[in-house]
Amino acid sequence: MEIHSLPLHRIHDLLESRKLGALEIVSAFLERISAIDPKLNSYLAAFSEKAVEQARLFDSGALDYAASPIAGTPIAIKDVICMKGALTTCASRILAGFVSPYDATVTAKLRKAGAIFIGKTNLDEFAMGSSTENSAFLKTRNPWDTERVPGGSSGGSAAAVAAGLCAGALGTDTGGSIRQPSSFCGVVGLKPTYGRVSRFGLVAFASSLDQIGPITRDVEDAAILLQAIAGYDPADSTSVDLPVPDYRAALDHSLQGLRLGIPRQYFIEGTDPEVDRAVREAIDTCRGLGAKIVDITLPHTEYGIAAYYIIAPAEASSNLARYDGVKYGHRAQNSPDLMEMYRKSRSEGFGSEVKRRIMLGTYVLSAGYFDAYYKKASQVRTLIKRDFLDAFEKCDAILAPVSPVPAFKIGEKSDPLQMYLSDVFTLPASLAGIPGISVPCGFTSQNLPIGLQILGPHFREEMVLRVAHQFEQATDFHLRTPRFMI
Amino acid sequence: MDSKITRQEVRHVALLARLELTEAEEQQMTGQMNAILGYMDKLNELDTGEVEPTTHAVELRNVFRPDCVEPSLDRKDSLANAPGTDGVNFVVPRVL
Numbered sequence: 167m168e169i170h171s172l173p174l175h176r177i178h179d180l181l182e183s184r185k186l187g188a189l190e191i192v193s194a195f196l197e198r199i200s201a202i203d204p205k206l207n208s209y210l211a212a213f214s215e216k217a218v219e220q221a222r223l224f225d226s227g228a229l230d231y232a233a234s235p236i237a238g239t240p241i242a243i244k245d246v247i248c249m250k251g252a253l254t255t256c257a258s259r260i261l262a263g264f265v266s267p268y269d270a271t272v273t274a275k276l277r278k279a280g281a282i283f284i285g286k287t288n289l290d291e292f293a294m295g296s297s298t299e300n301s302a303f304l305k306t307r308n309p310w311d312t313e314r315v316p317g318g319s320s321g322g323s324a325a326a327v328a329a330g331l332c333a334g335a336l337g338t339d340t341g342g343s344i345r346q347p348s349s350f351c352g353v354v355g356l357k358p359t360y361g362r363v364s365r366f367g368l369v370a371f372a373s374s375l376d377q378i379g380p381i382t383r384d385v386e387d388a389a390i391l392l393q394a395i396a397g398y399d400p401a402d403s404t405s406v407d408l409p410v411p412d413y414r415a416a417l418d419h420s421l422q423g424l425r426l427g428i429p430r431q432y433f434i435e436g437t438d439p440e441v442d443r444a445v446r447e448a449i450d451t452c453r454g455l456g457a458k459i460v461d462i463t464l465p466h467t468e469y470g471i472a473a474y475y476i477i478a479p480a481e482a483s484s485n486l487a488r489y490d491g492v493k494y495g496h497r498a499q500n501s502p503d504l505m506e507m508y509r510k511s512r513s514e515g516f517g518s519e520v521k522r523r524i525m526l527g528t529y530v531l532s533a534g535y536f537d538a539y540y541k542k543a544s545q546v547r548t549l550i551k552r553d554f555l556d557a558f559e560k561c562d563a564i565l566a567p568v569s570p571v572p573a574f575k576i577g578e579k580s581d582p583l584q585m586y587l588s589d590v591f592t593l594p595a596s597l598a599g600i601p602g603i604s605v606p607c608g609f610t611s612q613n614l615p616i617g618l619q620i621l622g623p624h625f626r627e628e629m630v631l632r633v634a635h636q637f638e639q640a641t642d643f644h645l646r647t648p649r650f651m652i
Numbered sequence: 653m654d655s656k657i658t659r660q661e662v663r664h665v666a667l668l669a670r671l672e673l674t675e676a677e678e679q680q681m682t683g684q685m686n687a688i689l690g691y692m693d694k695l696n697e698l699d700t701g702e703v704e705p706t707t708h709a710v711e712l713r714n715v716f717r718p719d720c721v722e723p724s725l726d727r728k729d730s731l732a733n734a735p736g737t738d739g740v741n742f743v744v745p746r747v748l
Contacts, residue, residue: 267729360709374708403715404708472692483669490670492742494733504747509672521671525681526688528669529657542695544705549698551706583687599709624710 169194170330171647173383174239175390177333181238188221188238191333192282195240199285199331202650205312207304208325210245211253212285220282229280235390235414237280242332244323245286246293247378248367249273252283256369257301258291260489260496260515270367271402272336272378272395279394284332287322291517292486293343293371295319296585297574300519305576308350309648310614314573317347323381324351329650334382334391338368340375341474342568342592345604348381349568349617352606352646354634355381356388359625360599361406363392364399372481373404375474375596384644385605385635389413392627408625416628417635422456426633427561431467432591437570444608444616445567451640452565452633460561464553469546470593475586476530476543477597482520483527489515522582551598558623563633567591568604568617591619601627605634606643615643656689657682 169177169191180186199212217240223229224238231237243249246256248266250273255261269277277283290300298306298321306321308314309329316325320337324347327335337344339357348355356379363378370376380391393414398407428449433442453459491497491511498510516524530539557564568591579585595602600621607618618637622630638644657665662682666673673681727740736743 264733267725267732361712400717404710404712406710406712466698469695469698472694475688476692476695487670491735492744493730495735497735501745504745505670507745508670509667512670513672516671518677521673521677522681522684524669524671525662525665526685529661529665529685529689532665532668539689539692541705542700543692544707545700545703546695546698547706548703549700551709581687582684583691586688597706597709 170198174333174387175235177239178235178237188224188282189218191238192217192221192240192284195284195332202329203331205307206309206325206329206650207306208287208322208329208331209242209285210255210257210288210303210322213252213283217282217284224280224282231280234279236276236394239281239333240284241276241281242285242287242323242326242335243273243283244289244320244335244337246289246338246369247273247336248369249283249286252286254369255303256292257289257303258515258517258520259302260512262496264494268367271364271399273367275395287326287335289322290319291520292369293319293338293340294482294519294523296342296346296588297579298322298347299576300517302517307576308573309650310352311573311612314575314614315350317350317573319343320355320381321347324348324353324355327351327353327381327383328648334380334387336378336391336395337381338376338378339596340372341478341596342589344379344381345568345592345602345617345619346589348604350573350615352615352643352648353381353383354385354388354603354605354644355379356392356603356627356630357595357601358392358396358627359601361404362601362625362627363395364402364405366399366401370485372478373485374481375478385631385638386414386417388603389417389631406625411628413628413631416632419632420456421452421633421636424457424563424633425460425561426452426457427460427462427557427564429462429464429467429557429564429566431464432566437567438572440610441567441570441572441616445565445618448607448618448637449565452637455636455640462557462560462564464557464594466546466549466553467594470550470597471586471590473543473546473550474589474593474597475526476539477547479523479527480531480540481527483524483531486520486524519582547597550594554598554600563629564621566619566621568619572610572614572616595621600624601630603630603634605638607637607641608643609646656686
């Protein structure tokens with residue numbers, strides 16, 4: 167088997183047994199990026215020289231990464247996460263040329279664990295989108311069908327993992343931006359509980375929702391990468407000071423006796439019949455593995471889209487106020503005064519989806535509308551969160567589709583509201599702050615991947631990973647590769 | 653569907669948001685915002701009178717840290733990405 171099609175933990179085994187050096191591995195991935203990525207556009211930047219330098223350092227044995235399961239492996243980072251000395255553009259013209267003066271906490275943790283950063287991946291501008299079509303720089307293509315989107319907003323990371331252009335990647339998820347592209351690209355993507363992973367150095371979109379998580383080739387890799395980035399960070403006051411369990415150790419517990427909840431609101435008309443069937447088959451597989459399948463209800467599911475698309479733009483309008491052409495980023499030339507400079511810089515720098523969300527957010531927070539929109543949405547958020555808390559009285563984890571449809575065609579969803587509606591199955595978990603994973607569970611007749619979503623209670627990532635791993639090991643969907651891999 | 657937001661209001665919100673929209677953008681934005689805000693009416697199906705709002709998914713009380721000086725970015729690094737600087741300050745067009 168070629169290196170590029172191996173999961174991260176197998177690559178690490180090769181390094182540890184000294185069958186291969188980091189330089190050989192990194193060079194193989196870099197060659198593959200230059201050969202293949204021009205057709206996929208998953209990377210905004212590849213770090214050829216620095217990655218080779220890091221690999222040489224690793225091979226020299228000068229640094230001691232004794233117990234780190236990621237040391238020497240090439241990792242890609244979504245370009246909304248800061249990396250000292252590297253460009254961090256958020257796929258926006260307003261940050262073109264911005265060089266980050268510091269490392270995000272997750273970047274620093276991976277660096278310390280010996281990860282080799284191979285590049286920064288494409289995304290919807292400021293992570294706002296579900297297809298990666300909103301990148302100001304590149305359109306990323308789905309490795310399973312290059313006429314289709316990779317999903318979004320972490321589309322670059324998901325496509326890079328699916329096409330074997332890195333051993334694993336980090337993405338971010340505000341309303342589904344890790345789970346949905348992972349589903350569209352046939353890889354594993356985990357959104358941790360809000361507060362499990364530090365957001366320090368993650369460029370803020372919606373601060374009460376944003377979380378960083380792994381996108382990987384299998385569930386064991388997701389456990390390994392989560393282990394490396396999870397934990398309390400004094401630099402992020404919303405990170406939670408709870409012990410981090412051994413995620414890898416939890417994987418091998420069987421599903422025997424576990425209660426898996428099936429929310430009827432996630433099996434509705436409008437879902438692609440092939441998606442519906444694949445998810446139902448996945449439920450049967452879990453039953454066969456000894457899980458007890460229970461019907462549950464999440465009655466406020468249908469209100470998730472409206473609540474999310476008020477709350478997230480409201481937070482975004484506030485967070486993105488910092489792009490004013492003063493401290494960093496694009497500044498419009500020849501503005502006669504400060505106000506002109508602000509307005510021109512922002513109008514030239516932001517793309518249309520970002521402007522739309524800033525406008526929506528500003529409107530729903532403005533005098534006279536706050537109660538009708540923002541307060542109302544925040545109350546509905548409470549109801550959605552309660553739905554999950556009630557459901558987890560009756561089950562240990564929830565099984566559902568990730569997206570009602572498989573990867574759609576580039577340009578197919580040109581109406582913003584239609585694009586928002588496609589997030590129906592990922593938004594409620596984001597609003598509730600609970601962890602969720604997408605794991606491959608089938609393919610359409612056109613050979614497009616389908617993802618199974620597994621949701622767990624707050625801070626129970628080990629439960630989500632365990633169910634995902636047991637399901638994955640009983641199936642072979644994660645072993646299939648797009649034609650691009652060959 | 654009722655009109656939620658007029659073109660004039662869109663222009664006012666753009667000013668609040670420190671954006672400047674072209675005529676064409678303004679027209680398109682008005683249509684799109686009306687469609688999206690119209691969809692939000694769905695929330696009015698729910699009686700939320702007694703429901704506490706959630707602003708954070710995980711309950712946290714005020715988080716304090718000791719009040720002491722810690723290292724921060726030095727001036728050179730802080731100014732490195734600035735579009736206008738005199739080496740000591742950020743430089744902006746005239747304010748008044």
